[in-house]
Amino acid sequence: MALREIRIQGDPVLNKVCRPVETLTPRLQELIDDMLDTMYEAQGVGLAAPQVGVLRRIVVIDVGEGPIVMINPEILETAGEQHGMEGCLSVPGKAAEVTRPNYVKAKALNENMEEFIIEGEELLARAICHELDHLDGHMYTEIAEGPLQDVEYDEEE
Numbered sequence: 001m002a003l004r005e006i007r008i009q010g011d012p013v014l015n016k017v018c019r020p021v022e023t024l025t026p027r028l029q030e031l032i033d034d035m036l037d038t039m040y041e042a043q044g045v046g047l048a049a050p051q052v053g054v055l056r057r058i059v060v061i062d063v064g065e066g067p068i069v070m071i072n073p074e075i076l077e078t079a080g081e082q083h084g085m086e087g088c089l090s091v092p093g094k095a096a097e098v099t100r101p102n103y104v105k106a107k108a109l110n111e112n113m114e115e116f117i118i119e120g121e122e123l124l125a126r127a128i129c130h131e132l133d134h135l136d137g138h139m140y141t142e143i144a145e146g147p148l149q150d151v152e153y154d155e156e157e
């Protein structure tokens, strides 16, 4: 387990389409562990593999209810709409208004390469949409409504 460097907007790796995972090798298992560590260290609610420079369809999410690992995720259904501020670890210190579905149903493989279905509302729905966009090379800044705003961080305790 180790921290990985988070790539910042402007790095071309963030605009590429990621390849599906066919076999979960020890190397990719280590990647997932590192992505979780890196996400928690950065106090993010999600991280996609391209954000640490790996073009594979893997995301990790934790909206405060425990870690979710999604391999080869696909959105199956969406419903409703939510409006709110969104940020990204690859765009540090910034946030902007983004409209997302309020409900998302998705499927993915877990760390044992078993398929599971996940349903999320509000922040979880937003996080799933945001992270899956990364796998196709898209950033929230492309769909932001209005300018990016500076975010104030709490001082470190």
Ligand code: NI
Residues within 6 Å of the ligand: 087, 088, 089, 090, 130, 131, 134
């Ligand atoms: Ni992001």
